[in-house]
Amino acid sequence: MAxxxxxxTRTLSGLKETSxxxxxxxxxxxxxxPDLPYDYSALEPAISGEIxxxxxxxHHQTYVTNxxxxxxxxxxAVNKGDASTVVxxxxxxxxxxxxxxxxSIFWKNLAPVNQGGGEPPKGALGGAIDTHFxxxxxxxxxxxxxxAALQGSGWVWLGLDKELKKLVVDTTANQDPxxxxxxxxxxxxxxxxxxxxxxxxxxxxxxxxxxxxxxxxNWKYASEVYESECK
Amino acid sequence: MMTAAVTAPFWxxxxxxxxxxxxxxxxxxxxxxxxxxxxxxxxxxxELKPPPYPxxxxxxxxxxxxxxxHWGKHHKTYVENLNKQIVGTDLDGLSLEEVVLLSYxxxxxxxxxxxxxxxxxxxxxxxxxxxxxxxxxxxxxLRLIERDFGSFNDLLERFKAAAxxxxxxxxxxxxxxxxxxxxxxxxxxxxxxEDKTLVIVKTPNAVNPLVCDxxxxxxxDTWEV
Numbered sequence: 169m170a171x172x173x174x175x176x177t178r179t180l181s182g183l184k185e186t187s188x189x190x191x192x193x194x195x196x197x198x199x200x201x202p203d204l205p206y207d208y209s210a211l212e213p214a215i216s217g218e219i220x221x222x223x224x225x226x227h228h229q230t231y232v233t234n235x236x237x238x239x240x241x242x243x244x245a246v247n248k249g250d251a252s253t254v255v256x257x258x259x260x261x262x263x264x265x266x267x268x269x270x271x272s273i274f275w276k277n278l279a280p281v282n283q284g285g286g287e288p289p290k291g292a293l294g295g296a297i298d299t300h301f302x303x304x305x306x307x308x309x310x311x312x313x314x315x316a317a318l319q320g321s322g323w324v325w326l327g328l329d330k331e332l333k334k335l336v337v338d339t340t341a342n343q344d345p346x347x348x349x350x351x352x353x354x355x356x357x358x359x360x361x362x363x364x365x366x367x368x369x370x371x372x373x374x375x376x377x378x379x380x381x382x383x384x385x386n387w388k389y390a391s392e393v394y395e396s397e398c399k
Numbered sequence: 400m401m402t403a404a405v406t407a408p409f410w411x412x413x414x415x416x417x418x419x420x421x422x423x424x425x426x427x428x429x430x431x432x433x434x435x436x437x438x439x440x441x442x443x444x445x446e447l448k449p450p451p452y453p454x455x456x457x458x459x460x461x462x463x464x465x466x467x468x469h470w471g472k473h474h475k476t477y478v479e480n481l482n483k484q485i486v487g488t489d490l491d492g493l494s495l496e497e498v499v500l501l502s503y504x505x506x507x508x509x510x511x512x513x514x515x516x517x518x519x520x521x522x523x524x525x526x527x528x529x530x531x532x533x534x535x536x537x538x539x540x541l542r543l544i545e546r547d548f549g550s551f552n553d554l555l556e557r558f559k560a561a562a563x564x565x566x567x568x569x570x571x572x573x574x575x576x577x578x579x580x581x582x583x584x585x586x587x588x589x590x591x592x593e594d595k596t597l598v599i600v601k602t603p604n605a606v607n608p609l610v611c612d613x614x615x616x617x618x619x620d621t622w623e624v
Contacts, residue, residue: 259566263566263567319513319568319604319605320567320568320569320603320604320605320622321567321568321622321623322567341567342566342567343566343567362623363568363622363623363624364623367623367624371468371472372468372472372473372476372624
């Protein structure tokens, strides 16, 4: 069924199964907060431990909780044939589901310096970045500018357009995943520019956060995704 | 979440007319004259008005640190960037409200909209709250609240629910809607008394209800900061 295929997920570590709760007769799969593969303070000084802890344990956890609630309500509405409730739930699903999807990617996009954080991309992705943006510095400058100029809350992305086979830089509002900007877009690197991602440390100076976050970007993960999509 | 003082701004609701500009506040512009030897020219710039109370006056509900940043950095930056953006353009020399409406451009926002609307919103927000505020509204406003929401507590519950569900960055408003259809840029050709209602409005990012010709009464900032 179309709805059930949307509900499948992979967790961060891959070692833990996603816990599933059987609800109702058909049963829907619910989601859990993925663990971080590094300590909260491991990304300092680029991102403070305080921010990482609150961002993960409070913000991301709330998206997961509310997403599960929305899915449960969706399941009931679908079973009852309640079309208007199904439609009404779409905004909660897009927002909370998007929040879960985006943050799950974000934790993988970051790594402590001693685990390769900040190391420039090599191989196919490195070459593609040079082709499309001139150099890594060119890409960083473009993404930082677009991230700083984003009004309100949202994300700035480096994505791969699978169909056109090229890299793109784009932004999304609120918790919209990159795929809402184009069905063939695959997110490689996403940077959260909601105020909660930087305010406690950088206050209102989002550009300073965008200057420093590159020091902990995990290009190894982005390269893996790029190479697997390019096969 | 902080509770806002529910006091109506200085204009009287009972004098609302059928005209589009429902007696809203007119914002004064700060005029500076500069003279050179050859020519005298006037430049206008919006000024950053301080809140009508000291920055620590809202403790413990809102800390001085919050106001230092909210007013001293965020609001200040909007005003400064706005002045830089509009100097020498068609928007220069107009009132703040006029710039909001013109730069909204029927939804196809001009670059200045974000700064000017946020400047207006923050100034309005400063006046929506006050030390020693809270409590209940009275008089004509209370009658309208009871007519349109049932009771003051019902209004509070609906308002809190709206603010909590305003995803991302935005503002939540109590506004007065008179003789307008629920469509922007439309005027009701047969206005009736019942069309005049209080409404709760959720807006994203910098948008405010002036753009649909509502009269904002109070607002709460639901941006993360």
